[in-house]
Amino acid sequence: MPNRVYLDWNATTPLRPEARAAMVAAYERIGNPSSVHAEGREARRLVEEARATLAAAVGALPRNVVFTSAGTEANALALSPGLRGGAGEPVQRLLVSAIEHASVLAGGRLPAERISQIRVTRSGIVDLDHLRALLADGPPALVSVMAANNETGTLQPVAEAARIVREAGGLLHVDAIQALGKIAFNINAIGADLATFSAHKIGGPKGVGALIVAEGLAGLEPVLRGGGQELGRRAGTENVAGIAAFGAAVKAALQALPEDAKRMTTLRDRLENGLRAVAGATIFADQVARLPNTVLFTAPGLKAETAVIGFDLEGIAVSSGSACSSGKVQPSHVLSAMGFDGTVAQGAVRLSLGWSTEPADINRALEAWRKLGNTLLRA
Structure with missing residues (x-):
């Protein structure tokens, strides 16, 4: 039009030109990244290069990047009922800010009776006093606070939230889908335990997302089971072309x-x-x-x-x-x-x-x- x-x-x-070029080049290759022959090794190289690019962009280790089909799946994977908090104790409930994306408000795989919402202020900022009160009133919790809201654009105090959550023996998940490529984001500097991303929000293709898991985090349970792809955390043959394009988009976005x-x-x-x-x-x-x-x-x-x-x-x-x-x-x-x-x-x-x-x-x-x-x- x-x-x-x-x-x-x-x-x-x-779609960024760099992502388009990477996708077209990947489609010209035929290998399954789990195969050991030369074609498979070439496909694996493309996936691992993209994994390293995303990890470097957000301060993570490549082995802690899990590629998914979308940001929604990455959020569902992050909100796992088997996660263990700072003291090794299983998290028993989920606290989500009231302005989260629908895929987080749905609670992932935790039952509705174990989910509570954290209030936000009139300006759309998560109420940290309410978060403290909720954490003090129950067992260890998994907390989800987005880095930036998709409607208002408000930046959330995720680093302070991480400190509060850690002191309470819980875990923090940060939906950083709107933040990547628009503001600086570093999972270690923030202190988050899990962070999620989506390719099509930064000039990559639709149908590719990622979850980053903090080093040493225990208890992440796969949503999709079957093969041992993504170190057993997400079954299914990787979307090689989409992942390669995701990596190219991340690199271009961070440079600009x-x-x-x-x-x-x-x-x-x-x-x-x-x-x-x-x-x-x-x-x-x-x-x-x-x-x-x-x-x-x-x-x-x-x-x-x-x-x-x-x-x-x-x-x-x-x-x-x-x-x-x-x-x-x-x-x-x-x-x-x-x-x-x-x-x-x-x-x-x-x-x-x-x-x-x-x-x-x-x-x-x-x-x-x-x-x-x-x-x-x-x-």
């Missing part, structure tokens, strides 16, 4: 990160100023640290579904929040957790930028918003 502007990068990203983050911050701030100038628009969580590329806004009387359709008709791709609801425009559970009522939660629109977003794209989006704000909201 010509002349369209894509501002839904938090949902998925275009400093300049991309600076440029996107400038464009984001310009976009927000333009949105505020029309129809009394407000930006959520604009007073706290956020991703450089994410804007979640609303205006009095705005309906997200109408706005998303309106932007689309103007040639602008935006969203109402998470893209994991079968295409349905639903009230934001993130805003509800932040204390906003249903009317506000139903009127939030997200615009997210990427490495190829240009000033002209921001101009188009603001032109579309001026048209929408002066018609839909005043009709």
Whole structure:
């Protein structure tokens, strides 16, 4: 579709040229990475090179990277009922922040009665005092706090959460899917025990994710059983082409990160100023640290579904929040957790930028918003 502007990068990203080249090259090879012949060894080399690239990017050891089919599967693998905490005692419950991705809120493989939610503040930051209270009121826990929220872009205090959780004898899982390639992330510096990632959020292909497990962590139970792939932690022949492309995307994203983050911050701030100038628009969580590329806004009387359709008709791709609801425009559970009522939660629109977003794209989006704000909201 010509002349369209894509501002839904938090949902998925275009395939980076480097990732495309790596994928095409891998598809030209035929080996199974578990085979011992030359073709198999070549496929294994591609997988291990990507594993080393991702590990180096986030401060992990290659042997602790587990490739999966998606970020959702990586989250399910991380939320394992067999994990053991700092004292070797099995974790007996799961604490998740109320703004987590649906795949984390679902609790992985832990039963619903063992799952509790951690409150967040009006700005969308996890309430660490509530986390402390929950940890003190029960047995060792597995805690899941995302690095950056996919709707508001808020950065979470994961390093402080890790310290609190460790002191309580628990484990911390960090969903870093939106963080990778947008901000610096180091699993060791944070002190997380598990971290999850997804290729298609950073310019890799859909259908590839990864879980990183801290050195020495015990009790991780596979979701998929069968062969001994991924050191017995995830059965099934590895997606060689997708994994090779994931590695290439990680390398390209990390190389461009400093300049991309600076440029996107400038464009984001310009976009927000333009949105505020029309129809009394407000930006959520604009007073706290956020991703450089994410804007979640609303205006009095705005309906997200109408706005998303309106932007689309103007040639602008935006969203109402998470893209994991079968295409349905639903009230934001993130805003509800932040204390906003249903009317506000139903009127939030997200615009997210990427490495190829240009000033002209921001101009188009603001032109579309001026048209929408002066018609839909005043009709």
